[in-house]
Amino acid sequence: MTGGSGNNSLMDLAETLRRRVGGEVLVREPLARHTTIGLGGPADLFVRAMSVEDLRQVFLFAGEHNLPVTPLGCGSNVLVSESGVRGIVVQADGDLQDLFIEGERCLAGGGCPLSRAISETARAGLAGLEVLYGVPGTVGGAVVMNAGTRNGCVADTLESVTLVGRDGSVRDASAAELGLSYRHSALQEQQGDVFVAQAVFRLRPEDPAAIRERIARYADARRASQPLDWRSCGCMFRNPESDSAGRLIDAAGLKGLSEGGAQVSDRHANFIVVSPEATASDVRRLAEKVRRLVQERHGVTLEYEVKLLGEWPDE
Ligand SMILES: Cc1cc2nc3c(=O)[nH]c(=O)nc-3n(C[C@H](O)[C@H](O)[C@H](O)COP(=O)(O)OP(=O)(O)OC[C@H]3O[C@@H](n4cnc5c(N)ncnc54)[C@H](O)[C@@H]3O)c2cc1C
Structure with a gap:
């Protein structure tokens, strides 16, 4: 084609x-x-x-x-x-980027920027989504990934979603049906068969100033720990059970390791950052090298958190 x-x-x-x-x-x-x-x-x-x-x-x-x-x-x-x-x-x-606030609920389209959902609910005095402050992306992507931070995740406040299926069906599903766990939802196994058109979050009333104060703290912590001046796709690998992928990569001495225009960030070892001449293959080769070296040095197999799209040669 x-x-x-x-x-x-x-x-x-x-x-x-x-x-x-x-x-x-x-x-x-x-x-x-x-x-x-x-x-x-x-x-x-x-x-x-x-x-x-x-x-x-x-x-x-x-x-x-x-x-x-x-x-x-x-x-x-x-x-x-x-x-x-x-x-x-x-x-x-x-329409799929619309956002409505109804009482303690926020109804956000799958394409609504997560940052907008956070700021509008905070302004309305509704707490819960601010724990996701700084996570880039859309509401739909956040649901599929059960996006989260050390302060909480989508699963904490998600009530239900509207899904459009490959057969053209439109149906509501409760959060419980989505099998949400650490950076995972059952929707990931249905990749390509379902689209999150809307998500409903159940939030709790709180003084907007208190929510804003937490957001400011989260923003400072993020700026201090992530290489936000560089292009990346966030954390490359999932944290293994009771450990952190970043810690394992750092302890293996891999900060600064590079392939072409891709480099393991020296600020956060689970981020691969790129310079303008980088290719997707540079990033994939570097990620595979990191996996191999972490396996050799720690005996742990890192799993991708990032979704690899398109055709890739076997690494
Ligand atoms: C600088 C940086 C920092 C980050 N920090 C964090 C963090 O702190 N915590 C965290 O959890 N993540 C973090 N991430 C990763 C990322 O932002 C989240 O996973 C985010 O939720 C992805 O949303 P997205 O809209 O960009 O989804 P995409 O990356 O576009 O898609 C992710 C997956 O979801 C699917 N998908 C997307 N939208 C839909 C939809 N509407 N319906 C069905 N499937 C869909 C895609 O097919 C793909 O498989 C970070 C990324 C960057 C670049």
Whole structure:
């Protein structure tokens, strides 16, 4: 689907899909533009879904044409290969970024920036989401990843979600159905078959000034511990049971280790940061080297927290 005639058929597919969705449909859109690390090849088709109906149409169209679907939030927890992603990459826009506050509940679209959900609920005197302060990304991505910090995680306040499925179905699911645990939800096993269109959080009333004060503390702690001046996709690896991946990498003496334009951060060893000339392959090669050396030195196999999207040669 990527050669000369492939491009023509992509154009045809895009044209057909444009008649079914309200949002933009782009052909061979570079995903480097949509990831915090600024790397990644093209998506065959890239759709900005404006509504639940757009999401339904994308999934139904994908089913009719036998195309894989990859949901994307802010791309802050993904590493996309240089060859990019086949099929349709879909991002939430329009109505899917809406946010409503109803009593002690916050209803946020899957594409709503998490930072906005945090600031608006804090301003409304609703506490709970501020524990996620500084986590980049969307509400949908945060639910899928059960994003969290040392102060709490999505699971603490998530009440329910609205899911759009590959068969075009729209259904509500309670947080309990999502199997949320450390940086994990059951939605990760359904990658490409389901899209988080909305999340409902149950929060608790508190003085906005007290919430703001906590946010300021969290912001200071984050600035002190993370390499925020560099492009990255956050923590590369999950923390193993009762240890920290960053500590293991640091203790193995790997801070500063590099491959091409990718380097293990000397501020936070679980971050791989990149300079402008880096490629996604540099990052993957470095990550694999780190895994090998941590295995040799500590006998621990690190698992990726970052989602690897696209085609990757076996490492
Ligand atoms: C500087 C930096 C700091 C970070 N700090 C933290 C931290 O403290 N704690 C933490 O937990 N994470 C952290 N992260 C990682 C990342 O921000 C979180 O995992 C975030 O929740 C990902 O959201 P996203 O919208 O960017 O998702 P993406 O990275 O776009 O996607 C992540 C996964 O979710 C899927 N997905 C995304 N949106 C949807 C949707 N609406 N429906 C279905 N599937 C979807 C994607 O297919 C992919 O598999 C950090 C990242 C960076 C770059």
